[in-house]
Amino acid sequence: MPSASTVKQHAFALTLPHRTHMIPSSDAITISDLEHHYGELRALAGVSFDVRPGEIFGLLGPNGGGKTTLFRILSTLLPVQKGRASIGGFDVATQPGRVRALVGVTFQSPSLDGKLTVRENLKHQGHLYGLRGKMLQERIEHATNRLQLSDRLHDRADSLSGGLKRRVEIAKGLLHNPDVLLLDEPSTGLDPGARHDLWRFLGDLRGDGRMTVLVTTHLMEEAERCDRLGILNRGELVACDTPDALRASIGGDCLTIRSGEPEVLAERVRDRFQVDVGRLGDQLRIESQDGHELLRDLVAEFSPQVEAVTLGKPTLEDVFIARTGHQFWEEESP
Numbered sequence: 001m002p003s004a005s006t007v008k009q010h011a012f013a014l015t016l017p018h019r020t021h022m023i024p025s026s027d028a029i030t031i032s033d034l035e036h037h038y039g040e041l042r043a044l045a046g047v048s049f050d051v052r053p054g055e056i057f058g059l060l061g062p063n064g065g066g067k068t069t070l071f072r073i074l075s076t077l078l079p080v081q082k083g084r085a086s087i088g089g090f091d092v093a094t095q096p097g098r099v100r101a102l103v104g105v106t107f108q109s110p111s112l113d114g115k116l117t118v119r120e121n122l123k124h125q126g127h128l129y130g131l132r133g134k135m136l137q138e139r140i141e142h143a144t145n146r147l148q149l150s151d152r153l154h155d156r157a158d159s160l161s162g163g164l165k166r167r168v169e170i171a172k173g174l175l176h177n178p179d180v181l182l183l184d185e186p187s188t189g190l191d192p193g194a195r196h197d198l199w200r201f202l203g204d205l206r207g208d209g210r211m212t213v214l215v216t217t218h219l220m221e222e223a224e225r226c227d228r229l230g231i232l233n234r235g236e237l238v239a240c241d242t243p244d245a246l247r248a249s250i251g252g253d254c255l256t257i258r259s260g261e262p263e264v265l266a267e268r269v270r271d272r273f274q275v276d277v278g279r280l281g282d283q284l285r286i287e288s289q290d291g292h293e294l295l296r297d298l299v300a301e302f303s304p305q306v307e308a309v310t311l312g313k314p315t316l317e318d319v320f321i322a323r324t325g326h327q328f329w330e331e332e333s334p
């Protein structure tokens with residue numbers, strides 16, 4: 001009995017037409033005013049952004065942000081309810097066959113058959129895409145070379161480490177030579193070393209500028225590695241730019257203060273220094289052009305109420321907090 005994910009991949013692959021188009025030089029992915037509802041629940045609230053050819057574009061967001069919904073619409077597995085999405089100029093709603101020919105997809109849930117070797121897994125995937133004989137052989141060689149899996153072709157999938165399995169999944173997505181690779185949380189369950197390797201491979205894949213990669217993640221360190229990022233929160237795109245530009249949009253330094261009386265201290269700091277003070281639980285958050293000076297004065301004046309202070313350059317998490325008014329992981333609590 002095939003697993004649910006295998007069935008899903010079958011559904012994705014079987015309707016693939018022969019590929020006739022390369023991505024034109026305009027945007028690789030265009031999303032305009034995309035909305036999606038599950039019953040009453042609004043999972044996407046009018047999202048718009050573009051992904052340029054050859055870039056690694058990250059969709060960053062906490063759990064429930066809407067990443068997987070958007071990912072499934074782009075991979076033609078969910079219908080477009082409102083708005084428009086196109087890949088390589090082909091409309092996801094009206095030209096799904098064309099879109100499937102252009103994209104390779106790696107889903108969050110594992111899709112390898114553990115009892116089969118790497119080669120057998122890839123062969124099976126190739127057959128789903130109508131590839132056979134010499135052509136399939138060449139594609140398997142090419143994909144496994146790119147992901148440095150050539151010496152693993154005869155290993156059973158269930159004998160591989162998590163990182164290697166993930167690379168085989170990506171090789172599966174590359175078999176039909178797509179121009180756009182869609183990856184849903186590719187490093188879920190990987191240790192930091194395997195995660196690092198995975199990102200090195202992603203960098204290599206688009207090295208010649210031909211492959212566009214859209215990757216969803218809830219990990220800041222992954223988001224940092226993307227060329228550009230869209231930050232999704234509760235179905236809304238709250239920011240979209242390069243990681244550097246997003247951090248620079250905060251400006252200066254970020255000061256975080258923990259206090260037993262956060263509300264009282266916030267009021268006093270506002271009055272004394274004329275700064276905006278945000279509050280997240282028992283922590284206060286201040287953006288300042290000169291954090292060192294403010295830190296010194298603040299501790300000198302309010303040390304009895306200050307339990308701990310951190311000072312640092314803005315991180316992507318600070319960007320998220322500044323754009324949404326809440327912490328990244330707040331959403332995850334059960």
Ligand SMILES: Nc1ncnc2c1ncn2[C@@H]1O[C@H](COP(=O)(O)OP(=O)(O)OP(=O)(O)O)[C@@H](O)[C@H]1O
Pocket residue numbers: 038041042043061062063064065066067068069070218
């Ligand atoms: N099939 C579904 N039926 C009903 N609600 C759904 C369904 N799929 C997702 N949702 C809800 O839609 C919202 C967005 O979910 P989505 O999976 O797109 O977010 P996400 O950012 O990918 O989160 P995660 O990382 O947890 O998958 C959430 O509130 C989720 O509970």
